[in-house]
Amino acid sequence: MYGESVEIPCNNGQVTEETVTFVKWKYENGNILVKHTGQNASISNDDNYKTRVSIKKDFGLIIKQVTLADQKIFNCMVVGTDDILEFPVQLVIYKIPSQPKITNQTTSMAIGKLTSLAQCLTEGASPAANITWFKNKTPLTADGTAIKIINEVTVNDKTGLSSTTSVLQYTAVKGDIDAQFSCQVQHIRSANMDSSPLVFTVNYPTEWVNIQIQSDGGVKEGDNVTIRCLANGNPPPSRFSFYIKGEKQIVENTNTYTLTNVTRGNTGEYRCSLVDNEKLGISGKVFKKQGESFETVLNIEASGKTTTSCKKGNDKLPSVPKFDKLEYTDSGVYECEVTRLNIKKTQTFDLTVQGPPVIKSLSKKRGDGVNKILSCYVKGFPKPSVQWSANDTNLEPGESKYVNGEVTYYITITPKVNLTVSCMASNELGVDSKSIDVSSLVDDVTMDKQDQKQNSRDQTTLAVGIVVGLVLATLAIGLAYWLYLKKFRQGSWKTGEKEDGSAEESKKLEENQSQKADV
Incomplete structure (x- = not known):
């Protein structure tokens, strides 16, 4: 720990005077001390250590009041009668940070307006501390739009110790009335430290x-x-x-x-x-995630029957906006008007649907000549940016118009060898990537010829199959007809007809016919 004394062992304390001639402690850029067997240690004139070091009986090195300048590799060189051995030891210095301190605190925040609430500061840490913001004991996650968290780490030139500052920018909603905000300092060598809770006045326009x-x-x-x-x-x-x-x-x-x-x-x-708003309305931005449900709530208090009409931009809507699953196309400015006799009140809000990028497709097609065009179709809001790479070679993309949370990025390449091309899309809410294999021109031509040959073989096989099928069908019809004739002739057999067979068979047949005639 920073400022304490540390004992650095030589070969884990397993060095004895009987086995060595002398021991020397050093580091990369200097010598610290030498201890000969049976003699006092000789300390070097190194300004960093001449007043802060000593050596133990087992040749361990003691350093007092360690600082970050002592965070290095120390080497214990042991000289024996037959050999010279070295035992390096890495020394790491830790320093617990200070308690969180709140500065630059505001007093109020307005609904729908991004406001810098406060700055959280912790000092004197090694390594640098982390800061997390909480609302009602739940961690806040920056989304780049409604919540922004700006962290910065600075290092003291003299001590080398780090200070961490974190600024919370927050867009309030009505539910933030009486909400408690706090920051927490986290460090590898200490328990988490929380600031005192912060409560802000939430300003919002009149709704009714x-x-x-x-x-x-x-x-x-x-x-x-x-x-x-x-x-x-x-x-x-x-x-x-x-x-x-x-x-x-x-x-x-x-x-x-x-x-x-x-x-x-x-x-x-x-x-x-x-006085300042004869047509009463609500204003401000409403941020929702893609896929969430959302229902417009109108606080209507009237002494009689009212009429409600809503529109998005200049387009009239059939009913009060309600969404089971928000899409990017649902973003826009909505206005609902409630009318009672000649009294009108309006409620207006700007709905923004957000979501991390999702690559819906990554495709390729032939361009002019030997070129190939790759297209990366992405959905997301805020507008995703895209980085192309082909075997670690970054390529500049073109792009289509960004409409309703959708955009297509493309590149034109001339591959001389087989490539694996990646499209990586990112915005403040996330990252998505896909890859596609692009072969060289020779491979593509070969594959095309193979496809043509395969198609030709498939067509030939189909023709042969049809012919064989027709032949088999003809044979089946002929066989059925022959069996029919044979059966018919057996049923009308008469004595005296000439048929193939032996003379004895014919004689027996005639005798049988004669017996039948006599009866």
Whole structure:
């Protein structure tokens, strides 16, 4: 450990005075000391060690107050009567980092806006410490868009010790109200160290406005009636517009308007809104992962039936947006409008669908002459970048237009030998790669001829098969016809017909026919 004393053994302490003439400790660029048998050690004038080293009886080297300058290989050279041996020892110095310190802390963050929340600092470590950010005791992972974590390690020129800083940039959502953020320092030689929890004010725009009447029981003539305009949002709105039977009245630093000594003439419709946003809406970015589900939630509070219409850009939608499985084509600006009589409120959000790159296909085809064109079709958001490589040779890609999270990169090559070409796509969320084998022109021509020959053989085999099939079919028909004739002739046999056979067989046949005739 940094600053402590260390004992470096010579051959694991198995060297004795009876077996050696002397022992010498050294390192790559200098000598430290020499110890002859029966004599005191002779220490060199090395400024790094002349006041900090000593040697034990078993020839182990002791160094006091070690620093990172002592992190090196020390060599114990043992000289005996018959041989000289050396025993190198690697010395590694550890230094536990300081407790995490929070600096540059902000006080609030706005929904949908990337905000630098705080910086976490730890100092004096060897090796450098790691820093992890947490929200409600769950580690945060940078996605390059909604969450960014910037880490930096610096080394002190004098001590060689490392300091680590980590800046958290975060895009808040409404659920981050009262969330606790913290950073944790992690080091190989110490337990994890946590900072104190940080709680930030979450600012978000007003999403709904409601109107109430403060009255004890029913309203009757002569009463004073207070109308209250309620709204969410942080910080809460302080200016309201009250519409008193169609006339606009603006109030400051209050959310109430009072009617005194009301009469029947005060009967009518009353409403209120924000001064700075007559058409109430929500703004900001919504980040979702490709494949997730998402449903638009509208907080509608009204005294009667309302009508809702939504659109994406300039295109009208049949219903309130709801997605079972988000795709990149679902990204865009959505606006929903709720209407009650002549009162309208809108909710607007910018949906961004994100996802790591996925290479859907890697293909090749012939180009002009001896060239070959390779195409790498990739999906992902943010836009993936691509690196081509062919046998460790990087190639500059061309690309198609990036639309709806899809892009095709391509290269044109002239292979003189067989190649394995790789396409590696990456963005802030991940990496994907595929490889394809590309043969030289000679191989391609050979393969083409082989394919042609194979096709020719296949066609010949097919023709022969058809002919053989026809011949067999003809023989089968002929055989069936012969059997039919034979059967017919056996059934109508008559005496006196000439048939092949012996004379004795014919005589017996005639005798049988005569007997039948007599009967």
